Amino acid sequence: MTETRELTKVEPKRSWEEALEKESWVAPLIDIYETNDDYFLVANMPGVNKEDVVVKVEDGDLVIMGRIDFQNELNRKYLVKEIDTSNYYRKFNLSDSIDEEKIDAKLENGKLFVHLPKVERIKPKMIEIK
DSSP states (O other): OOOOOOOOOOOOOOOHHHHHHHSOEEOOOEEEEEOSSEEEEEEEOTTOOGGGEEEEEETTEEEEEEOOOHHHHHHOOOSOOOSOOOEEEEEEEOOTTBOGGGOEEEEETTEEEEEEEBOGGGSOOOOOOO
16 A cells, blocks of 8 residues: 655745745843843743844844744644734833843843943942052
8 A cells, every 4th residue: 555645835934024025023022131240131931942043233233033943833734723823023122221232142042141240430440549
């Protein structure tokens, strides 16, 4: 007996620009906190791989984007679907208290961690008493 399989058409991954226009995007939940020297932003982005994250500074804004495998999601035959399927996009206006040249980011366990160092002039400074 010959087995026949239905092949699902795999489309090439869309460019970031095309995905912004044609795919679903939501704002990730975030926490922002600060220390004396830095600000930290933590964004929940479940289902996103490191290769599918963009963190950029553009025109004084911090932009974070994370993409899921949208085509794979569309091709699944769900029996129950309670979890929203979306890409992630959020933009923040950066104050001049952030050293834009030293911003860095990492993705671990579905969380994007963005380190935003403060510029030296706004860090607390101890004055020695003479």
